[in-house]
Amino acid sequence: MQDNQIVLSLEGITKRFGALMANDQLDLTLRSGEILALLGENGAGKTTLMNILFGHYVQDEGVVRVAGKVLPPGSPGAALAAGVGMVHQHFALAENLTGFDNIRLGTEPLMRLGSSRAAARRKVEQIMGESGLEVDLDRRVAALTVGEKQRVEILKALYRNVRVLILDEPTAVLTPQEAEGLFAVLRRLAANGLGVIFISHKLGEVLAVSHRILVLRGGRKAGELVTAQADRRAIADLMVGKSVAELKRTAPEPGKTLVEFRDVSLMRGVARAPLVHANFTLRAGEIVGVAGVSGNGQAAIAALLSGLALPSSGQVLLDGAPVTSADPRALVTAGVARMPEDRQHDGVVGTMSVADNIAIEEVRRRPFARMGFLNRKAMRQRALDAIAAYDIRCPGPDAEARLLSGGNVQKLILARVLEREPKIILANQPTRGLDVGAQAEVHRRIIAARDRGAAVLVISEDLDELFALADRFLVVHAGEVTDAGPSTALDRSTVGLLMAGHINTAAPAIPA
Amino acid sequence: MSFRLEPRADASLALKLTVSLAAGLAALLLVALPVLLAGGNPLNAYALIIQGAFGSMFAFSETLNRATPLILTGLAAAVAFRARLWNIGAEGQLYIGALAAIMVGSGLLAMPPALLIPTVMIAGFLAGGMMMVIPAILKQRFGADEVVITLLLNFVVILLVQMLIEGPLKDPLSMGWPQSVPLLAEARFDKLVPRLRMHWGLVVGLVAAVLLWLMVRKTVLGFEIKAVGENHAAARFAGIPVNATMLKVALLSGGLAGLAGVGEVAGVKGYLSSDLSPGFGYTGIVVAMLAGLSPIGTVFAALFVAAVFVGADSMSRATGISNYLADLVVALSLLCVLVGSFFVRFRVHHEPDAALARRR
Incomplete structure (x- = not known):
């Protein structure tokens, strides 16, 4: 395992959603002992690619190989069995069980009397010692901090003997110090032969932790570079496809x-x-x-x-x-x-329209309502103005808000609250x-x-x-x-x- | 072959209509099996059902008469379910509405019809509404499950009605039959057409459906109910009073079921008995589901269900096939519509094994 063999390779992965090319002929290889950063804006295809790898989606073309063997498409079970583990942004933990029980959950045969608790405990403690992942195993997950929950998730994956560990935006919930701690753990795990895929859109941490960076944009590979030789500015341009303007800010003039x-x-x-x-x-x-x-x-x-x-x-x-x-x-x-x-x-109320969601805070007032009746025309007009002024990407004012991406939902909310x-x-x-x-x-x-x-x-x-x-x-x-x-x-x-x-x-x- | 499901972003009206029609056809095909088993000819049975429901002025009147309470209980279920308030208590609310009508309209108040009829209706509406507001408050305060409470209240109300019509409200002229004192003539709904049983309750139901449709589509209240029902966290954040909105829905839902009870007493029977409703409250849920919770759709669904029941009775008399067939038709229609709505929400992909093999 230590000789840096290829543990994971994705070859020519293509996935279409209707007219949208979510992944277009993507290739990716991961060696054991390597931390690969998958970098890209929202909608660049990171999540789709990982969902294909994990069997949640079925690719239109291409194959996934783990340690040389082809994974059957669309089978999360096969991905798990092959040793692919994933730590999602939103944890999948049972809040009312202890950390230890969460780690063991799903690994014990259902019909056996007398479980091997002690053996499992030894194994978890051994993993904790090797990786430096410290967590109080006997506390209920509900009482753990977000950082601790994340550690339980990682332990859960390691307990299942994963060869490839995928982390989706793992630092979103951590303090800088906690993030540093996580990076140290990841480096140690990699040194022990694990292959790690680190999904992020934060340049600083990608530069800090990864060995190699794969930049995606619009479903395609925008660039692949060795971190040691990478330049912050160049990566940002690769991600966005154009130069990002620096934020300009004047000194504050506080009033009352x-x-x-x-x-x-x-x-x-x-x-x-x-x-x-x-x-x-x-x-x-x-x-x-x-x-x-x-x-x-x-x-x-x-x-x-x-x-x-x-x-x-x-x-x-x-x-x-x-x-x-x-x-x-x-x-x-x-x-x-x-x-x-x-x-x-x-x-937002996902099943209501963009126009409804823009008007929702003031729906009882003019011009949106008169005598208890809605003025749909005013709502629509306001939505059309907001879509233009705030560049909300959506099919139109009548489209359901659930169809919008996170960034566009935030623009919708900005339009709703800043217009006043x-x-x-x-x-x-x-x-x-x-x-x-x-x-x-x-x-x-x-x-x-x-x-x-x-x-x-x-x-x-x-x-x-x-x-x-x-x-x-x-x-x-x-x-x-x-x-x-x-x-x-x-x-x-x-x-x-x-x-x-x-x-x-x-x-x-x-x-x- | 392997199949996969993907949610649809949007479903066109044409698709929805096609699926509804397909669901109806599927239900008819399925019902044909038990008809064949019973030794009947399905086409003949269907023809007799249609004839029994619509074949004469009398038959049509009976169908409309049967549809009247179903429109109202269907609307009661539709308005509540739209807001994710699970009112299973329309049966009890119907009875309590009928009881209120008798209490107010059997001699307590002496008024001309123009005043007494609205008074009786308001009493029935409020009584039914309170019957739903109470579970809604219990849900808000204590997290009590409204499904359980409303369902069990049905039995409580029917027992209460039985006690009252055996006791204080018993009609002394009923020759011992357990039925209440009659409603005053001034409180009764006129027939729509002389000598036919259909009455002004039908108009009440149709008006209620149109008003509800207006409320859902055009009013701030409808907007707020939708927001609360679909995502109460976002509604609350946006400043919509979630609890107050839910109570309005509860009052409206229970009130509509209460009106159904008023209609049965004031339009059909003239008195209250414990067989006033053959399950109109429960059937209302089916009606609302068949209608996809649409207020206007509820009218048509109620008409369909009423026609099946009325038609099946007459088909049964002509062919000897049990009129339980009506329950079967309604139940299978609902199942087919539910299966159909699944296909409206999801797109089914199938891929031949060859494609899978190629990819490997």
């Missing part, structure tokens, strides 16, 4: 305070993690970034600013007036633009899962809104994004909000330490 959290606590309710005695302000004309590991109070801040919850104590003031009811419509009326964290789940020229903007994970082009577009819109005088709160798990956008940083850890000061005085490691709860080791807070 538009949002004030005054000793706000939210103990339970919509948000699973509490918020404890939070004090911070948000001023007109500035972008404040909220950094933190997922589940440290971001959801509570978002719920309070979305009108989904009221503080259990303390006050949230919008332009000086306290929020008195947990009613999203009241916040919309008060001039708050809200972009939800999970845009597919909370942002809001005073306050809550952007929760505004570009999670979006490709480079859509990201730049969302960032441009957010900065334009700030320059217009809006107060913007950006909650993000992507530090690069926060450093690109935020004028000032807040860091949340265990429900406590720390003002980390202007972004110009911060670096990644300082923010990372604050995110991990090391408040004392951080730079002293800059007095206002």
Whole structure:
């Protein structure tokens, strides 16, 4: 296994969806001990290719070979048996079982009395020792952090003796330090002879962890390079197919305070993690970034600013007036633009049209409604304008929102909330899962809104994004909000330490 | 050969109509088997059913009379199911609506018909509606399953009705039969045509279907109900009051079933008895499903189901084939429509083994 033989090869894979060529004659080889990065924008064909490899889709042409043997198309079971393991972006874990039980789940014969728990335990512990994947095996998965859940997923794959491990956007949910830890694990696994495919659209981490990079664009191979010789700029151009404009940003000119959290606590309710005695302000004309590991109070801040919850104590003031009811419509009326964290789940009704989803927040008001009746013409017109102004790629205003890609759903939401020229903007994970082009577009819109005088709160798990956008940083850890000061005085490691709860080791807070 | 399924992005109207027709034909073919087993000629049986349902003015009137409560209970199921509120309690809501009509319209209030009929209808609507609002509140507060509650409430209501018509509401002139005091003449629906049983309840049903269609297509309420039903998280995030919307749906759904009860008492029987409904509430679910939850479609589905039942009775008398055939026709139609809707949602690919082999 150590002699770098080819463990996986895809040859001439072609997959069409109607007129769309999702994969066009793609070739890919993976050697044992190698980390191959699969890089590309959304819609480049990464996911389709991996779904074919894993047997979820059947290719129109081409073959998949694992260790030289052809996999029958369309059979996930065969892929598993051949030693292909996949860690999805959305984990497939049973929340009410322990990590250990999740790892074993599905590997034990059903009809045998007395399972080999002890042997299984030894095996898992051996894998943990070899790979450096540390996790408390006896805790229920529901009580684990996202990073720990991911480790359980990887252990689950390793426990099944995989030869090829595929990770789909694995760092989307991790702190920079956790991501570094994951990279270390992947390097160790590769050194032990595993072949790893690392799917990502983040250039920095691809350069950090991979040996080789395969860039896809529009279903085709746009380039293949050895990481050691790769250049950041060149890869970005390969991905997008054209040069990406750098984000331009002027110094902030903060005006009056538009949002004030005054000793706000939210103990339970919509948000699973509490918020404890939070004090911070948000001023007109500035972008404040909220950094933190997922589940440290971001959801509570978002719920309070979305009108989904009221503080259990303390006050949230919008332009000086306290929020008195947990009613999203009241916040919309008060001039708050809200972009939800999970845009597919909370942002749109998939089976309703683009026009309906653009009008949904204001459907009771003119011009969309009169005397309780809908004005479909006004809704359609607004949608047509939004589609043009925000470049929403869709068949038309009557198309169902479920047919839109993630980036286009986000553009739809931008169109919905920014068209009112809001005073306050809550952007929760505004570009999670979006490709480079859509990201730049969302960032441009957010900065334009700030320059217009809006107060913007950006909650993000992507530090690069926060450093690109935020004028000032807040860091949340265990429900406590720390003002980390202007972004110009911060670096990644300082923010990372604050995110991990090391408040004392951080730079002293800059007095206002 | 191997088969694969892929979801369709969009289904055309032509496809939907073709599939519906194919489903209808398939149901007729399937029903032909038991007819043959019973020693009958399927074509003859079908002809007799059609003749029995539509063959004369009297037959057609009977079909419409049977369709009237089914339109209303079908709409009750359709409006609730569209919002993913599973109301299985239309039978109980029908009875409670009928009970309310008797309570209000049998002498409690003395009014001219122009006032008493609307009053009786409103009473029946509200009673039926409350019968659904309660389970909806229990669902919101405690997460209680509305399927179980509404289903079991059916039996509770029917037992309550039996108790009342054996007790305080018993008609002293009924010669001991368990039936309630009659509705005042001022509270009764007129016949649409003299000497035929069909009554103004049919008009109520048709108007309700049109209003519901308008609500679904044109109103803010319809928009909000759809949003809540399809994705309540997104609806809530967008500021639509999810719980209040659900209660409106519950009131509407239960109320429509209640109106069906009012119609049976005020238009057909004139009194309340425990055999008022031969399962109109449950059949309403079938009607709504056959109609694909469309309000206008519900009218036609109710007409179809009513015609099958009325026609099968007369076919049974002529041929000796059991009128249970009607249940079979309706049940198989529903199954065929459900199978058909599967083909509307998915595209089936088949590939010959040769292609598979080539790829290997």
